[in-house]
Amino acid sequence: MIDNLAGAAAADLHSIAPDELDPLQSHFQEGVAPDEIEQVYHLKRAQPMLQAFTALFHGGQDGVIVRLLVLRELAAETGESAFSRADINTKFAYLIPESLETVLGRLRSHGLLAWDNPAAVYRITPLARNVLAALDTLLALGRPEEDEAEMGFLLSQVAGAQAVGGVTVEQLKHLLGRLIELHEEFRDAIASGSEFRLRASQAKWHMACDWVEKGSTILRAITSSEQADAATHKAAQAIGRAQSSLLNMQGMFSRALNQIERQRVHLGQSGLSTTDIKRWLLAHEDLAGLAEGAIERPVLPLFVTPAEMIDVAETELMTERAVNVAPGGLPSGEDAPTTINDNPAMQAELDDWIKRLADFANLDNFPVMAEGAPRSVAIQDSLLPASFAIASYRASLLPLLGDPAEASLQGPTAELARLPVLFSSEDEMVQLDDPHVMAMSRATLSLNLDLDSKEDE
Numbered sequence: 001m002i003d004n005l006a007g008a009a010a011a012d013l014h015s016i017a018p019d020e021l022d023p024l025q026s027h028f029q030e031g032v033a034p035d036e037i038e039q040v041y042h043l044k045r046a047q048p049m050l051q052a053f054t055a056l057f058h059g060g061q062d063g064v065i066v067r068l069l070v071l072r073e074l075a076a077e078t079g080e081s082a083f084s085r086a087d088i089n090t091k092f093a094y095l096i097p098e099s100l101e102t103v104l105g106r107l108r109s110h111g112l113l114a115w116d117n118p119a120a121v122y123r124i125t126p127l128a129r130n131v132l133a134a135l136d137t138l139l140a141l142g143r144p145e146e147d148e149a150e151m152g153f154l155l156s157q158v159a160g161a162q163a164v165g166g167v168t169v170e171q172l173k174h175l176l177g178r179l180i181e182l183h184e185e186f187r188d189a190i191a192s193g194s195e196f197r198l199r200a201s202q203a204k205w206h207m208a209c210d211w212v213e214k215g216s217t218i219l220r221a222i223t224s225s226e227q228a229d230a231a232t233h234k235a236a237q238a239i240g241r242a243q244s245s246l247l248n249m250q251g252m253f254s255r256a257l258n259q260i261e262r263q264r265v266h267l268g269q270s271g272l273s274t275t276d277i278k279r280w281l282l283a284h285e286d287l288a289g290l291a292e293g294a295i296e297r298p299v300l301p302l303f304v305t306p307a308e309m310i311d312v313a314e315t316e317l318m319t320e321r322a323v324n325v326a327p328g329g330l331p332s333g334e335d336a337p338t339t340i341n342d343n344p345a346m347q348a349e350l351d352d353w354i355k356r357l358a359d360f361a362n363l364d365n366f367p368v369m370a371e372g373a374p375r376s377v378a379i380q381d382s383l384l385p386a387s388f389a390i391a392s393y394r395a396s397l398l399p400l401l402g403d404p405a406e407a408s409l410q411g412p413t414a415e416l417a418r419l420p421v422l423f424s425s426e427d428e429m430v431q432l433d434d435p436h437v438m439a440m441s442r443a444t445l446s447l448n449l450d451l452d453s454k455e456d457e
Contacts, residue, residue, distance in 0.1 A: 048111065052131050055110035066095070068135070070103045071112060075124050075132050082121035151211040154178055159218050167222060172235035175215070179242035182208050186249055190256045195275055196282075198260070202253050205246075212243045219243075261399050262406075262413075271392035346393075347412070353394050354416050356382070357401075360445065376446035379425075380432055388436045398423045398443075422446045 024034045034040045043050065056067050070092060074083060083091075092100050104122070107113040112128040115121075138153055154175045161167035182204075189201035222228055222236045265274045281287065360382075379398075383391045397416060400406050406417040425443035432440055 048127065049131070051110055052112055052127055055106055055112060056131070066099060067103050067106065070095075070100070071107060071124075071128060072132060074113075074122075075129060082116065082119065082123050084121050088122065151175070151178055151182075151208060151215075155211055155215050155218070158215070167228075167232065169231045169235050172222075172232065172239060176235060176239050176242055179239065179246060183242065183246055183249070186246075186253075190249075190252050193256070193260070195257070195260045196278070198253065198256055202257075205249060205253065208246060212246060215239070216243065255405065258399050258403055258406075261396060264396065266393070266396075271389040349390060349393060350397075350412050350416075353397065354412060354419075357416065357419050357421055357445075360421065360447075376444050378430075379423075379443035379445060380430065380434075380437075380440050382445050383440070384432070384434055384437065386436070391437055420447060 022034055024040070028034055035044075056071070057064050073091065074088075077083070077091075080087075088100070088104070089097075104113065107128075108115055108122075111125055112131070114123045114125050116123060137156060154171075158167055158171050158175055161171055186201050186205055189197045192198075219236050219240055223233060223240075228236070266272065267274075267277075284290065360377075379395075383394050386394070397413070400413055400417045401419060401421050401423045403417045406414055408414070423443065423445055425441050428442040429439045430442045432438060
């Protein structure tokens with residue numbers, strides 16, 4: 001039907017006078033009629049709705065806010081369906097009369113307010129209520145601080161349309177496009193190697209997964225509906241594949257964060273890492289203020305005259321000549337400087353930690369536990385007692401447990417990864433009575449019973 005209408009419009013284009021041509025034609029190439037474009041046809045059908053949005057949002061931001069204020073206040077008044085001018089003046093007494101008159105005239109001329117001449121009252125039109133309902137949904141679900149994934153509004157549109165049996169392919173394509181954008185954003189964050197960008201993207205990924213779970217029920221209803229056409233089924237299936245691809249990124253985030261954990265640089269035996277330093281610097285708004293008081297005396301420039309410059313240059317020249325004519329020879333021997341290598345101490349600490357975990361896995365005696373007790377212990381009982389530096393070093397090695405990529409390598413860390421021990425943590429802190437560590441994340445170490453059974457087989 002659209003093609004027939006477009007063909008008829010193009011055929012009648014030659015019989016119209018030049019001054020009666022569609023003003024939209026000036027935006028298109030010569031020989032192309034706007035009505036030949038399918039989207040133009042749909043937009044022209046929605047022209048009354050588009051004019052309503054134009055009436056609200058055309059002009060400066062202050063004018064837009066005042067128009068929306070007046071229209072939303074009138075529409076929120078459910079006790080009455082008609083408003084006299086006196087009622088409106090009383091309700092908006094905080095606005096100056098000129099601004100209120102301008103807003104009412106604009107809303108009335110574009111069909112958002114209807115004037116009932118016999119009753120001398122204003123009424124909210126159905127078009128205005130539809131526009132306000134769409135805006136209220138967008139304002140409620142479009143807050144970045146509550147929906148970082150920015151999928152709430154799109155999914156609500158699909159859910160609402162599905163509830164009344166009118167979901168369109170365009171609505172599904174908008175949701176599909178957002179899923180593809182999120183997948184590319186998360187993929188770029190993983191490829192960047194930035195820990196801060198990875199953790200921010202991981203938080204957004206968790207929020208997107210929550211929306212995916214809510215949208216799965218809606219997609220199943222769409223695909224099982226007999227009223228949905230082939231295009232709707234195809235778009236819904238594409239959304240399902242995009243959701244699966246998004247959910248499969250959990251392993252990619254874990255591997256990237258484990259790789260960063262292995263490459264983390266610690267500052268000596270303090271337990272601090274470069275990540276801690278960067279997080280501390282980011283917490284300061286004025287980094288230049290950290291340098292206040294660091295320099296005891298200001299730098300004073302020294303100015304010399306040409307005479308002093310010539311004297312200095314002559315002295316340097318004569319010194320260089322004296323060095324060149326001096327008798328040469330081998331320099332006297334010197335003892336090599338003594339250096340201290342921290343690697344043996346660190347290797348010994350790593351070997352001790354692997355031995356303790358191996359004892360726990362094989363003999364069930366790390367820490368000492370009664371026979372028949374649950375084969376899991378709190379993480380603080382494993383890491384402590386120890387100094388803060390040693391406890392931090394041991395904790396930095398825990399993510400390697402059960403890592404298949406690390407287990408396939410050679411070396412002490414690979415031996416650690418192959419131990420049948422599971423490490424699990426929670427987003428909660430536990431206060432400790434320890435002289436070196438005040439608090440620690442709640443976590444446990446447990447035996448991987450599945451791995452033990454496989455080895456027995």
